[in-house]
Amino acid sequence: MAASKQLHNVPAFPWGSALTKEDLNTERGFVFQYPPFPALDGATSGDQSPLGPTAIYFHIPFCSYRCSYCYYAISLKDDEDDTKRYINNLATEIDRVSERDGLTKHPSTIFVGGGTPTFLSLNSTELFLDKLFDRFETENLIEFSFESDPTTITLEKVRLLRDGGVNRMSLGVQTFSDALNQLNQRHHSREDTVKAIEAMRKGGIENLNLDIICGLTGETPENFRGTIQLVIDTAPPHITMYLFSFRPQTIAFSKTHTSKVPLPPSEEDRIGMYLYARERFLEAGYIQTTPNCFIRAPEFEQIHQRNAWDSHPLIGFGNSAYSFTGEIVRQNVRPSKQYNNLIESNVDTTEVFKRLSHYEQMIRYVVLRFKQLNVPLAEFMDRFGFDFLELFSGQVSNLNDCGLIEVSNGKVSLTKSGILYVDDVCRSFYSDDTIENLTAASDVSKRSPLRASLV
Numbered sequence: 001m002a003a004s005k006q007l008h009n010v011p012a013f014p015w016g017s018a019l020t021k022e023d024l025n026t027e028r029g030f031v032f033q034y035p036p037f038p039a040l041d042g043a044t045s046g047d048q049s050p051l052g053p054t055a056i057y058f059h060i061p062f063c064s065y066r067c068s069y070c071y072y073a074i075s076l077k078d079d080e081d082d083t084k085r086y087i088n089n090l091a092t093e094i095d096r097v098s099e100r101d102g103l104t105k106h107p108s109t110i111f112v113g114g115g116t117p118t119f120l121s122l123n124s125t126e127l128f129l130d131k132l133f134d135r136f137e138t139e140n141l142i143e144f145s146f147e148s149d150p151t152t153i154t155l156e157k158v159r160l161l162r163d164g165g166v167n168r169m170s171l172g173v174q175t176f177s178d179a180l181n182q183l184n185q186r187h188h189s190r191e192d193t194v195k196a197i198e199a200m201r202k203g204g205i206e207n208l209n210l211d212i213i214c215g216l217t218g219e220t221p222e223n224f225r226g227t228i229q230l231v232i233d234t235a236p237p238h239i240t241m242y243l244f245s246f247r248p249q250t251i252a253f254s255k256t257h258t259s260k261v262p263l264p265p266s267e268e269d270r271i272g273m274y275l276y277a278r279e280r281f282l283e284a285g286y287i288q289t290t291p292n293c294f295i296r297a298p299e300f301e302q303i304h305q306r307n308a309w310d311s312h313p314l315i316g317f318g319n320s321a322y323s324f325t326g327e328i329v330r331q332n333v334r335p336s337k338q339y340n341n342l343i344e345s346n347v348d349t350t351e352v353f354k355r356l357s358h359y360e361q362m363i364r365y366v367v368l369r370f371k372q373l374n375v376p377l378a379e380f381m382d383r384f385g386f387d388f389l390e391l392f393s394g395q396v397s398n399l400n401d402c403g404l405i406e407v408s409n410g411k412v413s414l415t416k417s418g419i420l421y422v423d424d425v426c427r428s429f430y431s432d433d434t435i436e437n438l439t440a441a442s443d444v445s446k447r448s449p450l451r452a453s454l455v
């Protein structure tokens with residue numbers, strides 16, 4: 001029986017004349033930024049002059065295993081020399097960006113993501129923290145987050161991170177089912193997850209996020225209900241819940257195409273799971289802050305993400321890291337090997353770069369506001385000098401007809417269906433230029449040919 005029939009009725013979607021089911025398709029992935037990475041062009045940088053509270057991101061690409069569904073820029077390494085080399089290169093990149101653009105020494109938030117940053121050994125973690133605090137001061141630092149998975153957490157490591165200033169940790173749980181972990185190539189058990197959570201709490205991390213995925217390969221309504229019950233019983237301050245995204249570049253995708261593993265639950269079933277869990281979290285007293293995030297109390301809202309989505313400067317270091325400062329967005333090269341080679345050859349690591357026009361900045365604002373559930377109309381006018389409803393009248397009328405947004409109390413807010421299809425609501429605002437660049441970028445060979453010789 002379809003999971004959605006047991007878990008939640010998926011509302012019949014009011015497919016409008018302007019948007020078809022093909023347009024609204026979650027298989028095309030999450031929107032995290034605007035413009036999306038493949039739509040950036042050029043490979044130059046500089047002139048960033050970051051102002052205001054600055055968010056710093058570090059990408060640590062290492063993992064002890066590759067989950068079958070993962071499409072991140074990761075690297076399977078267990079050689080201490082490799083991790084130390086990468087950390088030294090991160091330090092060099094900070095020095096170069098400081099010299100080139102002038103970089104604040106006083107970030108307001110630091111987020112260390114990956115990959116699995118807690119993959120670093122105690123020695124490498126110490127090296128990373130030393131290099132970091134040789135370069136940044138902590139007096140304005142209000143949030144310092146580290147991502148982790150259950151196989152790389154020990155009490156000693158949590159204490160080292162806590163002593164190093166980390167005050168928020170995020171744990172990739174995905175599911176509490178051992179069978180599902182195995183099927184999706186995650187090498188940990190439910191017991192490992194429970195122990196990791198205990199270690200974090202014992203080690204002094206109160207602000208804890210758990211990542212959950214709706215609709216992993218093999219997910220059943222019973223499993224899913226069990227996972228959600230355990231998440232609620234654990235009462236984490238912050239929950240991030242993703243819909244399983246089935247992407248062509250993953251092991252899961254290629255294996256189902258050679259019939260080695262079953263297809264994941266249908267999109268409708270995944271949405272049914274999302275709706276079921278959302279309702280359970282809201283009943284349990286959680287507050288929804290973004291389509292994916294739920295918090296136990298307002299003080300647990302993730303400041304780093306909110307600031308970045310409010311268009312504060314964000315500077316990313318490491319392979320695949322993304323930056324936004326002033327009018328400029330840029331992203332580093334994706335493979336860590338290429339990143340290391342570029343740093344060591346004293347060549348800029350930027351792969352794609354764009355200076356946003358006023359119009360593109362407005363779209364960026366709209367996209368990132370919808371990711372926070374609504375667009376405040378007066379703020380849009382103050383910031384850009386245009387009436388949002390007039391400027392985007394075509395999109396507003398289509399999305400309204402489709403039941404995805406509603407206009408009230410000075411805001412354009414996502415409806416319940418709009419929350420489910422937020423990424424597609426966002427995509428409907430993309431500029432022609434961005435859509436053209438996205439289409440061109442689907443030909444991978446056109447991206448950064450200059451860099452290929454250095455790999």
Ligand SMILES: C[S@@+](CC[C@H](N)C(=O)[O-])C[C@H]1O[C@@H](n2cnc3c(N)ncnc32)[C@H](O)[C@@H]1O
Binds near residue numbers: 115211
């Ligand atoms: C960098 S990982 C988190 C830390 C650690 N590497 C781990 O997996 O436990 C970021 C999160 O992205 C989510 N994720 C990765 N691939 C996904 C996919 N194909 N669909 C949905 N969520 C995905 C997972 O919830 C994962 O915890």
Ligand code: SF4
Binds near residue numbers: 172
């Ligand atoms: S989901 Fe996390 S642990 Fe799994 S491969 Fe991706 S980054 Fe690594």
